[in-house]
Amino acid sequence: KFEYGYASTLAVMAKMLLKKKDEKESLEKARNQYKGFFFQQIFYGAPGTGKSHTINEETKGEDVIRTTFHPDTDYSTFVGAYKPTTVEETVMTVIGTKAVAVENEDGSKRKETKIVYEFVAQAFLQAYIAAWKNYASAGEDExxxxxxxxxxxxxxxxxxxxxxxxxxxxxxxxxxxEYPIKADADMQKQLKKELHGLTIANANRINALYNNRNVASEVFNGDILLLPDNLYIWATMNTSDQSLFPIDSAFKRRWDWKYIPISNANKDWAxxxxxxxxxxxxxxxxINAQIGSTTNSEDKKLGYFFCKATNNEISAETFVGKVMFYLWNDVFKDYDFDSNIFKDDNGETMTFDKFYTAEGKDTKVREEKVEAFLKRLGVDNISQQGDDENNDVPNNISIKVNGKEVKYINAVPYTTVEEYVKMHPEMSxxxxxDIWEPFKKYSMRSWVxxxxxxxxxxxxxxxxxxxxxxxxxxxxxWVNKDGWMHNPEKQRDTINEFMKR
Structure with a gap:
């Protein structure tokens, strides 16, 4: 009898240990399913690098609640608080000992609007409640x-x-x-109103994480606040913002940080x-090279999405009003504009007002000044790209490559290289x-x-x-199709060089 009881006790203890192990492994498996999705993550970088866009892409198809912090944001506007709201109620009167609804002439019940105070959940509480409701509706699924x-x-x-x-x-x-907190009385009422009566199929798995304390029940009764493993809090941060309230190191440690570098979004904007x-x-x-060498900082640099383009074009008005204004007022104002890119044609330092001219009550961007700035900076003018795609060979001229007639001037180089490849099948x-690359010295472009x-x-x-x-x-x-019809200051007959080859 003693042996049976002892063995039975060991069996029960073993089952309990295995159950706890299985519950923890189950939760760990669920977490690994979303590996790479950090629970609290801040996306940071220079303005316009696409931090919000990155979050949009990574949360596509997910339930997302958004909010924006500003100097006036506080606990009540982030979590929730009692606020005056309007409700419509039926007007009542007392007849004898009974309350009776007051009717209009057409027999309908008369309504009146009253102001009452209700607890209004804000972004955090909305997301918190939604996450736990997702748990309740999931059943045995994730x-x-x-x-x-x-x-x-x-x-x-x-x-x-x-x-x-x-x-x-x-x-x-x-x-x-790791550490649940007690909800205050007002929040407890709101949580109980939203979550009371809900149950989750895997409550034991969650309770096992807290020494079998019935935290699941406490959550749904509104007694405690506890973030579930399906609630993700992500944020964006511009490193160039001159924050009114620095983030302390203790707060920073509780977040994972993802740097969004400045990169080419390949949108072909101009x-x-x-x-x-x-x-x-x-x-x-x-311009970022200028910013880096002047400020010795990455924070003030511009990202690809610093301003918006319409049909892939950034207008002069947008460029001056947003980009140039930022450069003059937030980046270079403390550095005396020493670079030559800030000099006017007469050698004087450009002031921001020189980009505008007054026309009556209106102002107009002086586009010639903007273009002069871009030229001094050495920005590529891409207006002429592709102009020679349909430049026909003149009727009085016949060009052939290995007997193959060529109809377009810019087809001569790639037809020549193509014929060369056919003649040398042994070459990689x-x-x-390596054979044709040296011919770039004859081209207007940087590559052939x-x-x-x-x-x-x-x-x-x-x-x-x-x-x-x-x-x-x-x-x-690949053979470049551009640059064969332009006439630079120092003439280079690239086509003739290809023919010689």
Whole structure:
């Protein structure tokens, strides 16, 4: 009898241990399913790098609640508070001992609007309640994720805004808050109103994380606040913002940080000014180099989405009003504008007002001044790109490459290289490139032939205006179709050089 009881006790204890192990492994498995999705994450970088866009892409198809911090944001506007709201009620009167609804002449009940105070949940509480409701509706399945996105988190006083919620940001290995906090009386009523009566199928798995304390029941009764593992809090932060309220190190430690670098978004945007188009990305590269060398900082640099383009074009008005204003007032104002790019044609330092001229009561952008600035900076003028695509060979001239007639001038180079490849099947793509690459000294453009790696690294407006040739080794090379019809100051007869070859 003793042996039976002892063995039975061991069996029960073993089952209990296995059950706890299974529950923890189950939660860990669920967490690993979303590996790479940090629970609290701040996307930071220079203005215009696409931080919000990155979050939009990563949360596509998810439940997202958004809010934006600013200097006036506080705990009540982030979490919730009692606010006056209007409700419509039936007008009542007393007849004898009974309350009777007052009727209008048409027999309908008379209504009146009253102001009452109700607890209004804000972004945090909305996301918190939604996350736990997702748990309740999931059954045995994994709950749907809920995202709370905070734009410009460093523009608000985070210590004041989060208050005691700061404690919840410590997550355990399973993604739940390590230390639940007690809800105040007002919030408890609201949570109980929203969550009371709900149950979750895996309550035991969650309780096991807290020494079998019935935290699931406490959550749904509104007694405690505890972040579930399906609630993600992501935020954006501009490193250039001169924050009124610095974020303390204790708060920073509770977040994962993802740097969004300045990069070419390959949108083919151009600055349209004075009838010409200047490459937007090339401008960013040039001006960011100036910003870096002047300020010795990355914070003030411009990202690709610093301003918006319409039909891939940034107007002169937008460029001056947003980009030039930022450069003059937020970046270079403390550095005396020493660079030559800020000098006018007469050698004097450009002031911001010189980009405008008054026309009566209106002001107009002086586009010639903007273009002069872009030229001094060395930004690529892409207005002429592709102009020679349809330049026919004159009727009185016949051009043939190995007997193949060529109809367009800019077809001579790529037809020549293509015929060369056919004549040398033993050569790899790179070997052919090495033969023809020196001919770039005869071209207006920076390249004549390139390999796949070089081609893929180009902006689309350059890469797309090229001719692909497949070689016998299975690799391709590309020949530039641009630059063959332009007449530079020092004439270079590139076509003639190809014919000599």
């Amino acid at each position: 709950p749907k994720r809920q995202f709370l996105v905070i734009e410009e988190i460093n523009r608000g006083n985070c210590a004041q805004i989060f208050g005691d919620l700061f404690q919840l940001l410590d997550r355990n290995d399973s993604g739940f808050s 600055i349209k000014v004075n009838g010409n188009k200047y490459d937007w990305w090339n401008f960013l590269e040039k 793509a790179q070997q052919v490139i 032939v390139c390999n796949k790696e070089e081609h893929d690294s180009m902006a689309p407006q350059y890469a797309d205006y090229s001719y692909e040739i497949k070689c016998s080794d299975g690799n391709s090379l």
